[in-house]
Amino acid sequence: MSNHSQTYSFQRQVETYLHADVVVIGGGPAGAAAAISAARCGKKVALLEKSAQLGGMGTLANVSIFMPVGNVTGIYREIISEMLAEYLPADHDQSIAPQYSPFLLRQYFNEKMKKENVQVFYHCEFIGAVHGGGRIQSVIVSTREGLRAFEGERFIDCTGDARVAIDAGVPYRTGRDEDGLTQPMTLMFTMQNTGKQVTPLLPEGCYVYNDVSDLPQGRRLFWEQNNDGSLLVNMSRVKANGAKIEDINYAETEALRQVFSIANYLQRTGFETYALTHIAPQTGVRETNQIEGLYTLTEQDVVDGARFADVVAQTNYEIDIHSPDAKKTTDERSVAGYDIPYRCMVPEAFDNLLVAGRSISATHVAMSSMRVQATCYALGQAAGVAAALSLDDGRAMRDVSIQRLHGELEQQGVRFLKQRAGSVQAEK
Numbered sequence: 047m048s049n050h051s052q053t054y055s056f057q058r059q060v061e062t063y064l065h066a067d068v069v070v071i072g073g074g075p076a077g078a079a080a081a082i083s084a085a086r087c088g089k090k091v092a093l094l095e096k097s098a099q100l101g102g103m104g105t106l107a108n109v110s111i112f113m114p115v116g117n118v119t120g121i122y123r124e125i126i127s128e129m130l131a132e133y134l135p136a137d138h139d140q141s142i143a144p145q146y147s148p149f150l151l152r153q154y155f156n157e158k159m160k161k162e163n164v165q166v167f168y169h170c171e172f173i174g175a176v177h178g179g180g181r182i183q184s185v186i187v188s189t190r191e192g193l194r195a196f197e198g199e200r201f202i203d204c205t206g207d208a209r210v211a212i213d214a215g216v217p218y219r220t221g222r223d224e225d226g227l228t229q230p231m232t233l234m235f236t237m238q239n240t241g242k243q244v245t246p247l248l249p250e251g252c253y254v255y256n257d258v259s260d261l262p263q264g265r266r267l268f269w270e271q272n273n274d275g276s277l278l279v280n281m282s283r284v285k286a287n288g289a290k291i292e293d294i295n296y297a298e299t300e301a302l303r304q305v306f307s308i309a310n311y312l313q314r315t316g317f318e319t320y321a322l323t324h325i326a327p328q329t330g331v332r333e334t335n336q337i338e339g340l341y342t343l344t345e346q347d348v349v350d351g352a353r354f355a356d357v358v359a360q361t362n363y364e365i366d367i368h369s370p371d372a373k374k375t376t377d378e379r380s381v382a383g384y385d386i387p388y389r390c391m392v393p394e395a396f397d398n399l400l401v402a403g404r405s406i407s408a409t410h411v412a413m414s415s416m417r418v419q420a421t422c423y424a425l426g427q428a429a430g431v432a433a434a435l436s437l438d439d440g441r442a443m444r445d446v447s448i449q450r451l452h453g454e455l456e457q458q459g460v461r462f463l464k465q466r467a468g469s470v471q472a473e474k
């Protein structure tokens with residue numbers, strides 16, 4: 047549909063809004079943690095978020111359950127202890143999978159950022175990077191007052207789509223090697239037990255699902271952990287790449303159609319007293335772009351339980367690939383646990399840019415395991431500290447001292463598990 051034959055040169059004098067030590071773009075799990083950890087190192091931090099809330103997919107797309115990663119540590123552990131204390135494990139190397147309120151997490155982050163001296167800018171969408179000589183100088187941002195430049199010494203791209211890195215020319219890959227297809231998108235919703243019979247709704251344009259095999263994922267997938275009669279439902283599935291204009295347009299309408307249809311199905315098959323009470327403001331995006339960094343995490347690393355000297359995050363979350371063709375299958379394979387190295391966040395060509403969160407350098411299969419929220423918090427926390435250290439030491443991001451990085455992360459409460467027998471490969 048797009049008309050590639052016509053291009054425009056767009057030039058504008060853009061006023062600088064502020065200069066920060068560290069500019070973090072995107073306020074999801076990775077961005078929130080990066081901003082906090084850099085601020086804890088004494089840096090002036092600006093966190094730019096295009097929506098009205100922090101938490102990323104965890105709030106915006108109501109993915110309000112933390113998948114288990116086997117290492118409850120650092121800022122993620124703090125969130126659990128401050129917001130979900132009843133789930134806090136005594137030891138950090140235990141697995142938890144708490145369901146939470148996205149509304150409470152949103153409020154929690156607003157207060158947390160004040161306490162941590164992070165300046166948050168809502169409704170600020172990154173649109174372009176000003177760069178030269180291997181350095182990002184500023185990012186151009188669409189604000190409620192028009193375009194503004196945010197200058198910084200270090201930049202951390204936590205947009206989930208690697209928007210900043212790609213705009214600056216960092217090479218990237220998308221989806222499966224064979225066809226570039228990404229994991230499908232899902233619109234999350236919540237139902238609530240009203241205690242009385244509910245009349246099932248089926249608005250115009252929706253489907254009639256009569257059997258589990260009719261459902262988009264071919265399965266019933268929901269959580270009722272809060273014991274308050276609420277049901278968090280993850281059952282829609284739309285074949286789409288969340289970083290493409292036409293795909294998103296299709297997904298936002300098709301996913302909503304599926305949500306009403308699934309709610310109607312559930313109301314006829316066991317949840318007769320449940321009303322549809324909340325639909326996430328946007329359809330959740332599992333996978334879009336991965337940068338090519340100094341190291342690319344592979345399926346082999348995940349399966350072998352690879353260990354790295356420059357470890358920044360550890361997880362034993364399974365390989366979890368919802369069918370990119372939007373078939374009714376999900377490729378789930380348990381893994382023993384592995385490390386993610388710092389180098390996955392470092393684009394080769396830039397001295398002052400890191401990419402944290404789900405768009406790090408990883409293959410399609412590897413990202414299906416590392417993408418969950420707890421891991422993105424861990425990556426973000428490491429990126430924020432690394433940015434601060436690179437400033438203090440006057441070094442490029444790629445040359446940050448790993449010993450210093452590990453030392454500062456430890457100061458901030460991060461613990462790495464001892465290497466586990468049976469899953470340990472030679473250090474890479």
Ligand SMILES: Cc1cc2nc3c(=O)[nH]c(=O)nc-3n(C[C@H](O)[C@H](O)[C@H](O)COP(=O)(O)OP(=O)(O)OC[C@H]3O[C@@H](n4cnc5c(N)ncnc54)[C@H](O)[C@@H]3O)c2cc1C
Binds near residue numbers: 075100173
């Ligand atoms: C349907 C679905 C179900 C999932 N289930 C689970 C689960 O059960 N448990 C779990 O732990 N994980 C789950 N995940 C994965 C997890 O939610 C994400 O992978 C994780 O949130 C990624 O974190 P992130 O910080 O990298 O990016 P995101 O969470 O995507 O956050 C990116 C942030 O950047 C902002 N942003 C984007 N572009 C710009 C821009 N140009 N300018 C400014 N800001 C920008 C966005 O608004 C957003 O706030 C699920 C994901 C989906 C989609």
